[in-house]
Amino acid sequence: MTLDDRILSDEGLAPRGEGRLRLIACGALAHEILALKRANGWDHLDLQCLPAKLHLRPEKIVEAVEAAVRAAGGAQVFVVYADCGTGGALQQKCKELGVEMVEGPHCYSFFEGNAAFAAHAEDEFTAFYLTDFLVRQFDAFVWRPMGLDRHPELRDMYFGHYTKLVYQAQTEDPALDAKAQDCAARLGLAYERRFTGYGDLTDALRTAAGS
Amino acid sequence: MADDEEIILSELSDEDLVLQMHDDLYDGMKDEIEEAVNILIERGWTPYDILTKALVAGMTIVGNDFRDGILFVPEVLLAANAMKSGMVILKPLLVETGAPRMGKMVIGTVKGDIHDIGKNLVAMMMEGAGFEVVDLGINNAVEKYLEALETEKPDILGMSALLTTTMPYMKVVIDTLKEKGIRDDYIVLVGGAPLNDEFGRAIGADAYCRDAAVAVETAKVHVARRHNRMSA
Numbered sequence: 202m203t204l205d206d207r208i209l210s211d212e213g214l215a216p217r218g219e220g221r222l223r224l225i226a227c228g229a230l231a232h233e234i235l236a237l238k239r240a241n242g243w244d245h246l247d248l249q250c251l252p253a254k255l256h257l258r259p260e261k262i263v264e265a266v267e268a269a270v271r272a273a274g275g276a277q278v279f280v281v282y283a284d285c286g287t288g289g290a291l292q293q294k295c296k297e298l299g300v301e302m303v304e305g306p307h308c309y310s311f312f313e314g315n316a317a318f319a320a321h322a323e324d325e326f327t328a329f330y331l332t333d334f335l336v337r338q339f340d341a342f343v344w345r346p347m348g349l350d351r352h353p354e355l356r357d358m359y360f361g362h363y364t365k366l367v368y369q370a371q372t373e374d375p376a377l378d379a380k381a382q383d384c385a386a387r388l389g390l391a392y393e394r395r396f397t398g399y400g401d402l403t404d405a406l407r408t409a410a411g412s
Numbered sequence: 413m414a415d416d417e418e419i420i421l422s423e424l425s426d427e428d429l430v431l432q433m434h435d436d437l438y439d440g441m442k443d444e445i446e447e448a449v450n451i452l453i454e455r456g457w458t459p460y461d462i463l464t465k466a467l468v469a470g471m472t473i474v475g476n477d478f479r480d481g482i483l484f485v486p487e488v489l490l491a492a493n494a495m496k497s498g499m500v501i502l503k504p505l506l507v508e509t510g511a512p513r514m515g516k517m518v519i520g521t522v523k524g525d526i527h528d529i530g531k532n533l534v535a536m537m538m539e540g541a542g543f544e545v546v547d548l549g550i551n552n553a554v555e556k557y558l559e560a561l562e563t564e565k566p567d568i569l570g571m572s573a574l575l576t577t578t579m580p581y582m583k584v585v586i587d588t589l590k591e592k593g594i595r596d597d598y599i600v601l602v603g604g605a606p607l608n609d610e611f612g613r614a615i616g617a618d619a620y621c622r623d624a625a626v627a628v629e630t631a632k633v634h635v636a637r638r639h640n641r642m643s644a
Contacts, residue, residue, distance in 0.1 A: 259605075259606070284576055286575075286576060286605070286606055287576070287606070288576045288579070288606040288607070288608070288611065289576070306576060306577050322524070322577065323524065326524045326525070326526060326551070326578075327526055346484075347485070347486060348484070348485070348486025348487070348489075349486075351486070352486055352489075352490060355486060355489050355490070358489055358529065359529070362526035362527075362528065362550055363526065
């Protein structure tokens, strides 16, 4: 299956309607979930993605996930979102709906491993994180929504207190590394590449797939 | 075509100039705001009237349209920059000429949080509404808040957080105030994108303020209530 990042951002991905476990996921995780599915032979997982752009208005994530769970019509569901800026509201909703979700505050945390991320959180709160998806979609998720294409003079109002950009790489890809470096330069930040692989996402999906 | 005609600010009547300033603030036109502020000063307007009738009123329109989803963060930042440039001219004049003082606020983002756009907007609008604001900046530990409360003796403590991971720190600060028996000496207002009324109540704040305009109105109500209680 070929995935189009623009479609994953704006529209998401419809389920195929087969497989006994429906994954309701953020569009920003589609590549990684399908890679894990292929690698582990989890053919019974049916991936549905909500538009990744919901992250620009996190308050809309809860209602979108709820609608998708209800539309699944009683199929077994696992929600592939972390808290993602919902302030605990997504976890509360999943509990009400009787479905499980990924642990952690956001994908930067579970890609690195929630425990490892929490361990350095106090020392690294001036870091701005990008994942593979966000490096590819930097203009759509960072540059344009912040108005930096039209008003570059706003850059330091947004990023003046950040010190570095950390590219959490899920895959080994020199082209993405170069692009991430360019993103850091555009934001006026130091650059660090940190290979994370899929982190806690692997175990979360393994548990869901085996349940 | 009429739309292409250049507007000469100095040729507008006071009423039209103030309306034009609202438009220019909305469009984030910093230079035009500075020029208009200087024109009104030359015409004998008091700095306080320029601040409230032109700048604060204009910024309130911006705030309302942000709340209603018509404007977005970049436009609000441009408008705030324009207002700030007007306030730079007015501030020293306000000190000289005097203006009603509504109260004093200490404000800062909590420990581990460097996101200060919302906090800066609140500080600016509070100043515009006549509050004296002591801005502690970003990443404030409880000790920093306590020190500022001790030295500044404000009416209001404002705390801001953008992250769900940092917002619980507000409770740490409020609990410390309770332990020290000074919680009720201050009005505690909290704000930030992931917060809500329920969170504000749960941590023991006096109010959650969803935006800068609400913060100003909430501060006025609580300060007035406090003064009434003290004079009763």
